[in-house]
Amino acid sequence: MRPFTYERAVDADAAVASGVAHAGNGGVRYLGGGTNLVDLMRLGVERPAHLIDVSRLGHDRIEPTDDGGLHIGAAVTNSELAADGLVRRDHPLLAEALLNGASGQLRNLATVGGNLLQRTRCSYFQEATKPCNKRTPGTGCPAREGEHRNLAILGHSPSCVATHPSDMAVALTAIGARVHVRGHEGERVIPMPGLHRLPEREPECDTVLEPTELITAVTLPAPGPGLRARYRKVRERSSFAFALVSVAALLTVEDGIVRDCRIALGGVAHAPWRAERGEGELRGAPATPEAFARAADAELAQAEPLRDNGYKVALARNLIVATLSELGA
Amino acid sequence: MSDPAQLSEITLRVNGEDRRLTIDTRSSLLDVLREQLDLPGSKKGCDHGQCGACTVLLDGRRVNSCLVLAVARDGSEVTTIEGLGDGEQLHPVQRAFVEQEFQCGYCTPGQICSAVGMLSELAAGWPSAATPDLGATPELSEPEISERLSGNICRCGAYPGIVAAVKQAAG
Numbered sequence A: 001m002r003p004f005t006y007e008r009a010v011d012a013d014a015a016v017a018s019g020v021a022h023a024g025n026g027g028v029r030y031l032g033g034g035t036n037l038v039d040l041m042r043l044g045v046e047r048p049a050h051l052i053d054v055s056r057l058g059h060d061r062i063e064p065t066d067d068g069g070l071h072i073g074a075a076v077t078n079s080e081l082a083a084d085g086l087v088r089r090d091h092p093l094l095a096e097a098l099l100n101g102a103s104g105q106l107r108n109l110a111t112v113g114g115n116l117l118q119r120t121r122c123s124y125f126q127e128a129t130k131p132c133n134k135r136t137p138g139t140g141c142p143a144r145e146g147e148h149r150n151l152a153i154l155g156h157s158p159s160c161v162a163t164h165p166s167d168m169a170v171a172l173t174a175i176g177a178r179v180h181v182r183g184h185e186g187e188r189v190i191p192m193p194g195l196h197r198l199p200e201r202e203p204e205c206d207t208v209l210e211p212t213e214l215i216t217a218v219t220l221p222a223p224g225p226g227l228r229a230r231y232r233k234v235r236e237r238s239s240f241a242f243a244l245v246s247v248a249a250l251l252t253v254e255d256g257i258v259r260d261c262r263i264a265l266g267g268v269a270h271a272p273w274r275a276e277r278g279e280g281e282l283r284g285a286p287a288t289p290e291a292f293a294r295a296a297d298a299e300l301a302q303a304e305p306l307r308d309n310g311y312k313v314a315l316a317r318n319l320i321v322a323t324l325s326e327l328g329a
Numbered sequence B: 001m002s003d004p005a006q007l008s009e010i011t012l013r014v015n016g017e018d019r020r021l022t023i024d025t026r027s028s029l030l031d032v033l034r035e036q037l038d039l040p041g042s043k044k045g046c047d048h049g050q051c052g053a054c055t056v057l058l059d060g061r062r063v064n065s066c067l068v069l070a071v072a073r074d075g076s077e078v079t080t081i082e083g084l085g086d087g088e089q090l091h092p093v094q095r096a097f098v099e100q101e102f103q104c105g106y107c108t109p110g111q112i113c114s115a116v117g118m119l120s121e122l123a124a125g126w127p128s129a130a131t132p133d134l135g136a137t138p139e140l141s142e143p144e145i146s147e148r149l150s151g152n153i154c155r156c157g158a159y160p161g162i163v164a165a166v167k168q169a170a171g
Helices: A012-022 A035-041 A078-083 A085-090 A092-098 A105-111 A110-118 A168-175 A276-282 A291-298 A311-328 B029-036 B090-097 B108-123 B142-148 B160-171
Strands: A005-008 A028-031 A048-053 A062-066 A070-073 A178-183 A187-189 A213-222 A227-234 A245-254 A257-266 B006-014 B017-023 B055-058 B061-064 B077-079
Touching: A012 A028, A012 A178, A012 A213, A035 A168, A035 A311, A062 A085, A070 A291, A078 A085, A078 A105, A078 A110, A085 A110, A092 A168, A092 A227, A092 B061, A105 A276, A105 B061, A105 B108, A168 A213, A168 A227, A168 A245, A187 B090, A213 B029, A227 A311, A245 A311, A245 B061, A245 B090, A257 A311, A257 B142, A276 B029, A291 A311, A291 B108, B006 B108, B017 B029, B029 B055, B061 B108, B090 B108, B108 B160, B142 B160
Parallel strands: A005 A048, A028 A048, B006 B077
Antiparallel strands: A062 A070, A070 A213, A178 A187, A178 A213, A227 A245, A245 A257, B006 B017, B055 B061, B055 B077
16 A cells, blocks of 8 residues: 555544645545545555545534434444434435445445445456556546446446446435535535536546545435335345445325336446436326336436446336335335 | 654554554554554454454444554554453353354454444344334344344355354344
8 A cells, every 4th residue: 555644634624725735745535434445545546645534523413404304414424324213214215225235344434425435346447457547547448348247337438337336325316415515615515416427538537526625414305295215226145235226216106196206226327327317207107017117218218238238227127117116006 | 664754653442451552554453453462363354344354343333444544543442352251251242153153263253243243233223224114123133133244254154153143142
C-alpha cells in the first residue's frame, strides 16, 4: 500500500478545507468505514497520499424531519440504519436493501456516505495490472470483449460496461432520496436519481460530485399513503454476494388501478437505474401481471446486452413482474 | 523504516488492557493485533473482508479487522478471541464450539467472535435478511443463524456444527 498521512477532521468544513488543500498533492480521500477504500488501497487501485477521517463529524444520527421524512447522517452505519425503528416502519425496502448487502461485519463498519460512493466490482477495475478506462482513463475496456457476465445491460458506453454495486442506492433511487453535500463553495442537495452518472466518455467519474465534495446526509421524503414497497435481489448464492439484478419497487393501487409507482433496478447499469419508461407505462393501468409485464418490456426494450449477459434482460423482466405482482396482489 | 509523517501514536484498549502503540498509518487493526500485540488468534484469511477469519469485536460490534485502519481507531476497545473467556473459563460460545463438531480450526476464532457479536445484535432486536417480518422482533432460528453468519467462510464446510454450536450457546 502506498504510504499516506492521516488526519481526523473535527467538522465538515474543516474536512472540506483540508480536502481542497491536499487535492494537488498526489490525491486525497475521505475515510468513512473504509470497507471499500482500504481494500482498494491494498489492491493498488486507490493510491491517496492523504486520508481525511470523516467518521466522527457528528453525522451519526437518524432523525425525523418536520415533513414526516427522515434525516440520516452520512456516518450512520449500514447496520444501524437497517435496524432503525423509523426506517423499518416507514421505508422497509431500504432496510431490506441494506440487509441484503454485504455481511454483518461489513455492515457494522460501512457508512451511508461510503456506501453511495463505493466503486464497481468489475474485475478489470479491481486488478491494477489490467487496462481499465475507469481506473486509468484511456487504457481501454477489456470487459467489453472479456469477462462481463455480471456487468451492464443498460446505459453502458464503448468506454465502460461496469455496474454500480450498491443495494442501498437502488432503494434510495426508488424512494427519491436527496443527498446533502458540502463543498468549498457551500452546500448543495442532489436528488436521486442524479448522484450517480452513466459512463459515457468519462467512466472515471462515478458520480456528479467534485473530488473534494463531502456527503453529509441523506434525507428521505415521508412515505405516501397506501404505498407498498419491496426490494428483491437475485444473486449467485443466497447471502453475501452482489446483485446480478435487483429491483426496488413502490406501488400505490386504488380500485385495481396503479395510481403511482416507482421502480429502480440494480446490477444492470453504471448507476442505479430508475425505470421511468416502465413507470410511465404502468401509471393508470390495471394492476395485473399482464400490465406489469408490459411495463417491464417497455423499460427493457432499451437494453443492450453484451455477449454473455443477455440472461439479465430476462431476469430483470421476471423480477420486475414478480415484485410488482406481489405488491399489487 | 517509515517516514515519521506516516507514523502515529494510538492507544487501544485490547482485552481489557490499555496498549499504547506507535503504528504505521497503513497498519490494519488485524496486523497490529497479530504483529505488534502478539495476539495471533485473529486470523488473516483473505485480507479483503470476504472470509471473516479476522473478525473481532470493536467497541462491542463485530467487524473485519483486516479492513480497519488502526490509526482511525485511537481510543477504541477491542475484544479478540483471546479476551472472550475470563482466563479460567471459556466463553459459552467457545465452549459450544468445542463440544460441537468443527474441523481444522482456522476460521473458528472469527466464527466465534462473529457469533458473539451476532447474538448481541439479535438481543438488541436487529433484523436480518432472513427475518420474516421487519416490524417484529427477530427470533433465533437456523435460517437466521446461517444468514447472520454469512460473513464467515469455513473451507472445511463444517457449517452444520457451527449452526449447532450457536444454537447451543444461545440456549
